[in-house]
Amino acid sequence: QVALGMGYYGSGGRFVLFLGTVVVLVLLLVTLVQWVRTLSSLGRMSNTLEKIEGAASEALVSYWRSPLLGAGPAPAVAEGERRGRPVYARRVAYVRRIDMDALQAYADDNEARVHVRVRPGALVYPGAELAWVEFDVSDEELAGTADEDAPQDDAADDAIGESLRHVLDAFYFGAERSFDQDPRFGIIVLSETAQRALSPAVNDPGTAIDVMNRMTRLLIESQQAKGASPAAASAAREHDRVTMVPLDEPGLVFDGFAPIARDGGGTLEVMLRMQRLLSMVAASSRAGTVARAARDMAVRAHAVGKEHLAVQADLDALDAEHRRLFA
Template identity: 35%
Template structure:
């Protein structure tokens, strides 16, 4: 886990205003660069390249970029609204953080500001003949950047806000968070003991805010547990909803005046984020499928697509890398591991409930669970079999046609015919 200030910088860099501000500053600096490089321009060069045309070029860039920026912002806002109504409001944050969209808008804004600064500087006579040459060369480079940004922006518009593209972004975010957690199952610390006997000799630490844990600053916690006798048992992972009535940690041999620093290491916000919370991405995928299965939309295809994406995300559970040795500075911090049953519940429970009356969704769900069972270890097999049994029971209670029930039972019997001590007997459920 990264330190809190690094995490804060990463979060800020994903906001639209951050890149727009950088590109704007770059545009101002580029426009004023000619004043610095003027002494290095040969005297005869301005008469050879026709730098007088830069006035008209900058005027065209200023007027066109203002219109393009306004038009692009309206399209972006419309795409956010479309994703909110057709996919889920929880996926909108990924669209806001989309780097292609931010780079395009920032390029347009930066080019507009560059042209304004250039026009103002030319009007005051700051550049002179040599300065116009440099400004002309830089303007040509800016035009190339604008063309590149426009081409990428046109390609991005074909998928911006669409259901399948937004779902793909959620899948990528969930996969990245899950793989990161599998590489650091205890956030770099030691496994949390199953026995809660440590609570009898430890002091509870309660949060002062109500909300979701977005980040845990493990380096800061390591400093608080520098003493050999100190211990810290973390009870809440990123994504957990916390309140002052439940402890977020239990501590031993940590000074009372350090507890405020410990609380500050747990970043609590109003909503969940994707970076360190793999369960949130899976919950959003399930929400997309549930919305697609609602009577008002009735889009079984999207639900089936989400099931396939969920299989790809959870397939990484079968490829867990060996856990790296615990650093000595983090060895006295104990963190619980992500539970396989929880991630299966986040994804499959809502889909099985809302798609219970649809035979095509039930068939795809059973095949997906069987696939995960074949790919995973005993823990994954047990979770997949459990959800397959529950999905079959829900389907038998919701399907109205006896032929559909018989067909589903036959498919389940074929998929789960191989005996295993960790599986339920689904064929006779």
Template identity: 35%
Template sequence: MRENLLFHWNRIGEKLWVKPLLVSILSVAFAFVASLADQTDSVAWVPNISTESIEALLNLVTSSMLVIAMFAVGAMVTAYASASNSATPRAFSVVLADDTSQNALSIFIGVFIYGAVALVALKNDVYDHAGRFALFIVSVLVFALVILTFIRWMDSIARLGRMGNTIDKVEVAVANSFSVWWNQPRLGASPFSNQSSITGEPLALPKVGYLQRVDMATLQAVAAQHDLKIFLSVLPGKFCTPSNPVAQVQGLSPDNMQCLDELSSAFHLADQRTYDQDPRFGLVVLCEIACRALSPAVNDPGTAIDVVGTVTRLFHLWVRARQASTTEPLHDRIFAPDLREQDLFDDAFNGLARDGAGLVEVSIRLQKAFQAISGFGDNDLRDASIEHSQRALARNELSMTLPQDIEAVRNVARF
């Protein structure tokens, strides 16, 4: 249940209209909450605030907030376009989910609506002596909130959409997905290794798309109800078609074949991959950023080197999370394959090593990264590092024309 709520919450966080709508509703409520002060006995001690002074403050807020909100939208759209064009379109979702920008836009729109509603209410004598004082205090606090939000947002928008900021946001998303994976390895399922030996009723989905999420709780409940065992053939991030089963189901009989529809509902397909249950997706995005930076049109090897450092940190996090993971399988009737470190390396380094094979500075940094990752104390990562180091060196020997460059890379590649 918690995983389902978190998944849907993350999808809501990627919608730009949700927070402004909620803040707009709250702003209308705040405009009328001030009138409750008139129902108290505070009339005797609160100062008498003139209607004209409150009107001036509300007019200032109302006239400026709409302009600032439009400016904020324009700046955010520019930042989103920059992230998609300079990095990769797959990074757009993490940039769109930036809390600072969404909160700022929500406050600007909410304050505009608050000012308009409060001004109309004030002119129609909704507020009495104490109510006007409460409205004045709320308006001053709202005005201060706008100033602080605008200053904080200006610092954030100056970085939003820039290459370094986009890489940092993708790194955070990948780090979170790594942590989620090792908090519940294999999504909480029991392990199995020899997938080819598994027999059972194939479970295929009628749609085509990327597997975004698997509702493990539903699978476990249905399996327990019908005394089944479910062997997942795919993990989130896999492109699924009706011709490729997503699982093998053991224990089915003619009496409970109808439960296949319930099992199918636990697999959520969509047009795009997400970071939530798919640790490999973020590595693909980082590799795409590096490959675009290495393209002749951009020619920015520094960004590729930055990505290599980012991926190295992420693999260190992978090792630490794996060593700290002591979680027992949560779902005893569901079995799933492990993520292979070789696949993670393929996602992170194949394109980068190919496109950077002719650049000595990128190749040297890549070899140093393989050396560093091999020393993290994980045998699987060490094996993958050795294979990719040798493969990258072979690409260098085919792409580089200067013998001194090839020799410089060889001196660093010690495998």
């Protein structure tokens, strides 16, 4: 303002200053509108469900692209025939994430193979086996430069124990589960939202139906994402010295739909929608385990509905829908 009063700017300068002021005001106005819109959506159920669905979708797509986190399948070895040393958990916690790159680097450096026995999302306790490490060299060779005056067995055990701490460090623990490497967690969180909606205090079957729609979309579309084919999954092995136990894929279906069937068994519209959605999953799933689980869940939900629906007309409608879809 002082510069303008002194005539510091010419006509061209004043015009540029005017345009700059207008641009700044427009940007401020747009930012304010966006912020108000964000504030208005915070706390809405639809906004919460979208965020949960987004996180669950990323985890599921990542799973179908690499079901074993880039590792190989766990070997089929009887418990008494295993070679190697176990790595145990030291506290009660959830496995939130596993650093597969660190395990591969450890295995390369120590001429070993790391067989991971838990997946992210598992609740472990002190003494629970996280992994077992199979060394290509003998215990004596692994002891390396251990004290020559110490008994050889003790030297080897000390060296191996120190070495296995690096394996334990590749496991990240926490009091709560994480979406990152845990595809079942997102389904569980969505299902819990539906359970609360079906509680007598809320009695909102519409939200439960919305949640089931989202779970169905997740189960089907995540398998159809780019790079999520079985061939791509089999070629996704990046860690040739690490193996991983498989995910309980039927749990993707049962974790989501079984609690809703239990709490919504007496609500006809919920049970009818569940039958239709499970038929979609059974028909569209590329994974046979998920398709079979959807059919089994439909039978289970049908049985729950027959126990809870009090009106004969509702029972007849559920029977007819189940026979139409799964006969």
